[in-house]
Amino acid sequence: MVTRGFTGRGSSGDQSGRIPPGQHLVENFPVLTAGPTPNVELADWKFTVKVGPKPVKVWNWSEFNALPKTKVTKDIHCVTSWSKLDTIWEGVLIEDILADAGLDRPTDFVLAHSYDDYSTNVPLADLLSGKAMVALKFAGQPITRDHGGPARLLVPHLYFWKSAKWVKALQFTTRDEAGFWELRGYHIYGDPWREQRYTDD
Amino acid sequence: MTDNGTQTASWQSCVIEEIVQQTPSIKSFFLRLSRPFAHIAGQHVDVRLTAPDGYSAMRSYSIASSAASSPIIELAVERLPDGEVSAYFHDIAIVGDEIELRGPLGGHFLWPEPAVDAVLLIAAGSGLVPLMAMIRHRRTQDPAVPTALLLSARTAEDVLFSEELHSVEINDAAFVLALAITREDPIRASDFGRRIDSAMVEEVLARLHRKPTQIFVCGSNDFVNIATEGALLAGVDPSIIKTERYGG
Numbered sequence: 001m002v003t004r005g006f007t008g009r010g011s012s013g014d015q016s017g018r019i020p021p022g023q024h025l026v027e028n029f030p031v032l033t034a035g036p037t038p039n040v041e042l043a044d045w046k047f048t049v050k051v052g053p054k055p056v057k058v059w060n061w062s063e064f065n066a067l068p069k070t071k072v073t074k075d076i077h078c079v080t081s082w083s084k085l086d087t088i089w090e091g092v093l094i095e096d097i098l099a100d101a102g103l104d105r106p107t108d109f110v111l112a113h114s115y116d117d118y119s120t121n122v123p124l125a126d127l128l129s130g131k132a133m134v135a136l137k138f139a140g141q142p143i144t145r146d147h148g149g150p151a152r153l154l155v156p157h158l159y160f161w162k163s164a165k166w167v168k169a170l171q172f173t174t175r176d177e178a179g180f181w182e183l184r185g186y187h188i189y190g191d192p193w194r195e196q197r198y199t200d201d
Numbered sequence: 202m203t204d205n206g207t208q209t210a211s212w213q214s215c216v217i218e219e220i221v222q223q224t225p226s227i228k229s230f231f232l233r234l235s236r237p238f239a240h241i242a243g244q245h246v247d248v249r250l251t252a253p254d255g256y257s258a259m260r261s262y263s264i265a266s267s268a269a270s271s272p273i274i275e276l277a278v279e280r281l282p283d284g285e286v287s288a289y290f291h292d293i294a295i296v297g298d299e300i301e302l303r304g305p306l307g308g309h310f311l312w313p314e315p316a317v318d319a320v321l322l323i324a325a326g327s328g329l330v331p332l333m334a335m336i337r338h339r340r341t342q343d344p345a346v347p348t349a350l351l352l353s354a355r356t357a358e359d360v361l362f363s364e365e366l367h368s369v370e371i372n373d374a375a376f377v378l379a380l381a382i383t384r385e386d387p388i389r390a391s392d393f394g395r396r397i398d399s400a401m402v403e404e405v406l407a408r409l410h411r412k413p414t415q416i417f418v419c420g421s422n423d424f425v426n427i428a429t430e431g432a433l434l435a436g437v438d439p440s441i442i443k444t445e446r447y448g449g
Contacts, residue, residue, distance in 0.1 A: 005289070005293040005294075008258050034310075035443060036432075036442050038439075080261055081259045146422060181309075
């Protein structure tokens with residue numbers, strides 16, 4: 001349905017092929033969070049990989065930072081409709097974390113947990129092959145608290161609520177278990193190119 | 202349908218029934234839905250505008266009207282300096298125009314059901330909108346729930362729904378209104394003449410006379426951070442604080 005009198009800013013020129021349907025380009029980096037911003041001290045920071053309820057490996061900040069690091073440049077897409085292009089992140093790829101934990105593919109599904117009790121589910125296949133990392137730096141600098149520092153999950157090919165801020169654990173689950181927003185009306189998978197915003201999209 | 206009241210929300214067209222200038226930068230749009238829905242106070246709709254060349258723009262807007270099932274919902278839209286959709290609403294939209302929306306959406310920032318002990322609401326500017334739906338819902342459904350609203354605005358004339366809020370305060374002993382007016386002196390002695398800070402949050406918490414069991418904060422990210430830090434410093438459990446930050 002055409003809206004009378006609306007012309008909009010038009011498409012984003014050469015970058016239009018990089019902006020999923022219903023999204024618009026931003027230059028800033030909006031902050032959206034469901035609760036207070038947690039304050040996680042590096043001295044207290046821990047990251048755990050679990051299979052079901054069982055912890056397999058726990059890293060402290062310096063141990064985690066000793067893992068191989070990878071730098072990526074990615075476009076990110078928030079379900080609230082903003083997209084930001086060419087964001088630069090550095091962190092540890094999920095396959096490098098699993099290798100250090102001596103894990104291969106214990107199950108096909110993962111639930112990420114955060115310090116603010118947030119959680120989000122991602123199929124394992126979407127975390128491997130260089131698709132995802134636990135990011136430690138944004139634009140060359142430590143990630144600020146507002147954006148999920150000290151460490152956040154980065155799964156840029158899915159809507160950005162999947163890139164859990166203040167991440168503290170990855171838990172392998174036998175089934176695809178819905179996380180925080182997935183239990184509150186948002187899509188179980190969240191592919192921006194298929195506009196999977198809400199549960200039944 | 203999940204236990205949080207969210208449901209399949211497909212696109213529908215609606216007609217702009219009435220437009221009201223609320224403050225110098227905020228207008229209310231009363232929209233007649235083609236497929237009416239019942240929403241929970243705090244929920245939003247996604248609005249989609251489409252240009253003749255097929256380009257479309259989508260934004261989320263909180264519902265200001267109370268949750269009573271009605272074919273007409275109210276959105277209050279602030280004109281943003283660089284806004285694409287808000288500029289359409291403020292400069293182009295007229296009564297009788299049709300737009301597309303889907304909703305109700307959102308399963309987190311919701312007035313608690315069943316009602317709780319005491320609620321603190323904190324907002325800046327148009328961040329009041331989802332909280333206004335809660336205040337209106339409370340008036341008819343949960344009038345006994347002690348509720349305080351701390352609302353920040355630049356000047357008295359920037360206070361959204363000012364008349365209605367003052368009237369609720371006068372007629373309702375269980376409702377406390379505290380304004381934080383940042384760019385002029387406040388008129389009432391009970392209001393604050395400065396930006397929000399921890400001490401202010403603590404003082405409004407004290408005026409509530411009860412420990413809140415739920416706190417809702419809506420505004421810019423910086424505003425929300427100051428408000429939540431204040432509540433945490435006052436000893437509030439972080440798990441009772443729900444936030445909504447605008448941007449994007």
